[in-house]
Amino acid sequence: PGNKTFGRIQGWMDNLPEGKRANWLIGSESSSRVGGRLRARAVNLVFMLLPGTPMAYYGDEIGMADVNGVSTSPMQWNTTDNAGFTDAGVTPWSAVAQDYATVNVETQKKSNSSLLQVFMAAATLRDEPAFQWGGFDNALTTANVLSFKRTHDGATSYLVAANLGSTE
Numbered sequence: 001p002g003n004k005t006f007g008r009i010q011g012w013m014d015n016l017p018e019g020k021r022a023n024w025l026i027g028s029e030s031s032s033r034v035g036g037r038l039r040a041r042a043v044n045l046v047f048m049l050l051p052g053t054p055m056a057y058y059g060d061e062i063g064m065a066d067v068n069g070v071s072t073s074p075m076q077w078n079t080t081d082n083a084g085f086t087d088a089g090v091t092p093w094s095a096v097a098q099d100y101a102t103v104n105v106e107t108q109k110k111s112n113s114s115l116l117q118v119f120m121a122a123a124t125l126r127d128e129p130a131f132q133w134g135g136f137d138n139a140l141t142t143a144n145v146l147s148f149k150r151t152h153d154g155a156t157s158y159l160v161a162a163n164l165g166s167t168e
Helices: 002-014 040-049 105-109 115-125
Strands: 023-025 053-055 135-138 145-151 158-163
Touching: 002 135, 002 145, 040 115, 040 158, 105 115
Parallel strands: 023 053
Antiparallel strands: 135 145, 145 158
16 A cells, blocks of 8 residues: 555656646545544545645544445534434434444544544644645655655655554
């Protein structure tokens, strides 16, 4: 996943028309969610720190998983009935994931190590000049690891590294 992913990113960046900005989208209603996979944290971090504009599919920031093979289950806001998506007693159009008691916005806001907190920290890093206007260069990629540098003259530089493999 590391080498292959970097190749896809670099290929997209190399073919981007002059003066245009990349758009990055991981999930959508027509593809499986990143959440629920071992590498969801790493994928979200990379996605948020690439040059361009990241567009997150609702729930990817908390690691929502598909329900019965469907990625359009209701947003999981809290631990109340229907995950806070709709009032108790109202049946949503699609089933709420069984893990909504732990995978929800309210619970993850309270945990410094949650996927939501990592996502928000990466969003804050995007305010740094290296991420707003900086270059994008390969640092080291392997079969599992993707890493890249974000640099901008006169600003703090960053090395982003993520294990995209199937094991920790």
